[in-house]
Amino acid sequence: VASRRARGRPGEFALIDRYFRPLARDPGAFGLTDDAALYRQRPGDDLLFKADMIVAGVHFLADDPPGSIAKKALRVNLSDIAAKGGEPFGYLLSLALPADWTEDWIGEFAKGLAADQKEYGVTLLGGDTSLASGGVTVAVTAVGRIPRGEMVLRSGAKPGDAIFVSGTIGDAALGLRVRRGELPGGGKGAKHLLDRHLRPQPRVALAPVLRRHASASIDVSDGLVGDLGHICDTSGVSAELEAARVPLSRAARAVLAAQPDLLPAILNGGEDYEIVATVSEREAGAFAADAKAAGVPVARIGRIVAGKGPPTVVGEDGRRLRIAARSYTHF
Amino acid sequence: VASRRARGRPGEFALIDRYFRPLARDPGAFGLTDDAALYRQRPGDDLLFKADMIVAGVHFLADDPPGSIAKKALRVNLSDIAAKGGEPFGYLLSLALPADWTEDWIGEFAKGLAADQKEYGVTLLGGDTSLASGGVTVAVTAVGRIPRGEMVLRSGAKPGDAIFVSGTIGDAALGLRVRRGELPGGGKGAKHLLDRHLRPQPRVALAPVLRRHASASIDVSDGLVGDLGHICDTSGVSAELEAARVPLSRAARAVLAAQPDLLPAILNGGEDYEIVATVSEREAGAFAADAKAAGVPVARIGRIVAGKGPPTVVGEDGRRLRIAARSYTHF
Numbered sequence: 001v002a003s004r005r006a007r008g009r010p011g012e013f014a015l016i017d018r019y020f021r022p023l024a025r026d027p028g029a030f031g032l033t034d035d036a037a038l039y040r041q042r043p044g045d046d047l048l049f050k051a052d053m054i055v056a057g058v059h060f061l062a063d064d065p066p067g068s069i070a071k072k073a074l075r076v077n078l079s080d081i082a083a084k085g086g087e088p089f090g091y092l093l094s095l096a097l098p099a100d101w102t103e104d105w106i107g108e109f110a111k112g113l114a115a116d117q118k119e120y121g122v123t124l125l126g127g128d129t130s131l132a133s134g135g136v137t138v139a140v141t142a143v144g145r146i147p148r149g150e151m152v153l154r155s156g157a158k159p160g161d162a163i164f165v166s167g168t169i170g171d172a173a174l175g176l177r178v179r180r181g182e183l184p185g186g187g188k189g190a191k192h193l194l195d196r197h198l199r200p201q202p203r204v205a206l207a208p209v210l211r212r213h214a215s216a217s218i219d220v221s222d223g224l225v226g227d228l229g230h231i232c233d234t235s236g237v238s239a240e241l242e243a244a245r246v247p248l249s250r251a252a253r254a255v256l257a258a259q260p261d262l263l264p265a266i267l268n269g270g271e272d273y274e275i276v277a278t279v280s281e282r283e284a285g286a287f288a289a290d291a292k293a294a295g296v297p298v299a300r301i302g303r304i305v306a307g308k309g310p311p312t313v314v315g316e317d318g319r320r321l322r323i324a325a326r327s328y329t330h331f
Numbered sequence: 332v333a334s335r336r337a338r339g340r341p342g343e344f345a346l347i348d349r350y351f352r353p354l355a356r357d358p359g360a361f362g363l364t365d366d367a368a369l370y371r372q373r374p375g376d377d378l379l380f381k382a383d384m385i386v387a388g389v390h391f392l393a394d395d396p397p398g399s400i401a402k403k404a405l406r407v408n409l410s411d412i413a414a415k416g417g418e419p420f421g422y423l424l425s426l427a428l429p430a431d432w433t434e435d436w437i438g439e440f441a442k443g444l445a446a447d448q449k450e451y452g453v454t455l456l457g458g459d460t461s462l463a464s465g466g467v468t469v470a471v472t473a474v475g476r477i478p479r480g481e482m483v484l485r486s487g488a489k490p491g492d493a494i495f496v497s498g499t500i501g502d503a504a505l506g507l508r509v510r511r512g513e514l515p516g517g518g519k520g521a522k523h524l525l526d527r528h529l530r531p532q533p534r535v536a537l538a539p540v541l542r543r544h545a546s547a548s549i550d551v552s553d554g555l556v557g558d559l560g561h562i563c564d565t566s567g568v569s570a571e572l573e574a575a576r577v578p579l580s581r582a583a584r585a586v587l588a589a590q591p592d593l594l595p596a597i598l599n600g601g602e603d604y605e606i607v608a609t610v611s612e613r614e615a616g617a618f619a620a621d622a623k624a625a626g627v628p629v630a631r632i633g634r635i636v637a638g639k640g641p642p643t644v645v646g647e648d649g650r651r652l653r654i655a656a657r658s659y660t661h662f
Contacts, residue, residue: 037380
């Protein structure tokens with residue numbers, strides 16, 4: 001049930017010592033030498049917790065660069081913390097490795113984490129390593145802080161609210177197709193799409209803007225239409241989305257011009273890690289201005305309407321588009 | 332990269348709705364309908380975080396009862412929180428399932444969690460489900476509360492301190508051998524050992540006693556000698572352990588009488604989820620009395636000594652026993 005240590009590779013403790021201890025920079029992590037991490041509360045804060053796991057062959061490909069896998073595992077969690085208006089502080093990591101792991105792989109994986117710790121101001125708080133029963137499996141729990149009572153929920157959207165989305169939508173879903181060799185062409189466009197698939201960019205800079213202005217928000221992981229649908233469900237409202245207003249990258253626009261049937265994959269392909277927020281009409285201008293000041297492009301893409309049910313997606317000709325529910329799940 | 336939903340089985344959202352939402356009883360978990368859990372701090376508390384993952388074929392066998400797997404995944408984390416003097420409050424769960432998962436399996440798994448939530452007073456705060464790349468993988472992050480400044484570290488042991496251990500040692504390691512068909516005999520003894528392997532009993536009742544009296548503590552997951560060695564390392568001390576004083580169950584004593592060569596496996600086999608604590612001589616009597624009052628049997632098994640290095644284990648004849656470092660790791 002346990003595995004003998006392979007010759008010439010460091011054991012579990014040596015590995016933690018060499019690659020993960022340097023990441024545990026908070027004094028409460030005790031350099032990973034104790035059984036649990038200590039978090040001293042700061043008055044006036046609430047905490048946010050989020051756990052998400054990524055699995056080889058399900059959320060990434062086994063031969064993706066180890067640093068990208070590490071960053072993706074961390075960032076998908078930071079994205080959720082940001083979408084709630086929180087500021088990520090630390091994370092715990094459970095890493096399961098296949099029997100043929102190499103020290104090089106671990107080194108690259110840890111280097112990816114180190115870079116992201118710097119970029120996002122987070123620290124490793126604890127975790128464990130284990131042999132996997134299949135491919136690499138990375139489970140992260142992120143911890144964020146938020147001023148007391150200011151969490152932005154899914155449930156606050158009201159009829160008449162404007163719907164905004166950050167960044168561009170559809171790149172990651174197209175990037176996955178590039179990765180699989182399913183999209184013809186290449187060059188700069190393909191590189192951009194692939195990069196968006198491999199390296200999600202959590203919108204942590206938008207968090208304070210959401211706290212100030214948003215009535216509801218969610219990060220776009222399952223797909224824009226589906227995730228907006230979660231806001232609708234939880235808020236007891238519906239939504240109208242104008243497909244032509246959904247911001248697309250130049251690369252995605254080029255793909256769409258060549259293959260118009262990819263519109264649903266773009267609008268609801270998922271893994272964008274952008275943020276959809278609803279904002280009252282009165283706050284819409286200030287939200288857009290503050291987002292711009294925070295360096296995050298946002299676009300107004302529709303509005304919340306009374307009623308219940310999934311969002312209606314309207315095409316350029318004013319006709320309703322049928323965007324199927326996700327044709328697959330991660331499960 | 333994603334899997335089509337198998338016919339006749341609920342999708343990811345339906346599954347969460349049916350089996351996991353009822354476990355998310357804290358208002359801050361929002362019935363698992365939001366992106367993150369909210370934790371409102373209580374003044375005067377510190378928080379403890381612990382993440383540990385268990386994997387089919389590594390920490391349990393794929394055909395173990397699903398409820399046992401769930402309980403083990405949760406309890407190994409609660410054990411660490413308890414060893415630090417903390418009171419577990421909630422947990423996040425990332426569950427990866429093989430392609431042939433069944434709804435019955437999930438139902439039994441969730442039932443195991445529900446029973447333990449009641450037993451230990453914890454609640455599900457969030458998490459996710461995913462397809463596994465191999466067998467079942469369960470990653471849990473536990474959150475505990477502790478009165479500010481009272482965490483019991485590994486690093487506080489001092490020469491002269493008494494060493495105590497809770498419960499009995501070696502049962503789980505022998506239970507694994509029963510499970511594998513490596514131990515002859517059967518009956519009540521085998522059943523007890525197997526049960527100790529499948530269902531660790533975290534010593535949450537000992538937490539307040541540790542806070543009051545212990546200079547250092549750790550839960551016994553890697554093995555009694557090895558885990559006491561972690562206290563020695565971190566505290567900059569060494570230890571003398573009297574093998575004959577280590578408390579054994581009737582079943583373990585019977586096995587040991589028949590196979591004396593199993594002593595190292597008993598003393599350092601791991602997965603006991605008991606607690607080793609060091610206590611100053613002045614506090615030793617009060618510690619033992621308070622532990623008894625809390626319903627947790629504890630036994631004095633040795634003392635901390637000056638110097639550095641792993642614990643010395645002394646046999647009944649006063650000779651030093653050689654207990655090899657763990658012959659395997661989980662990695």
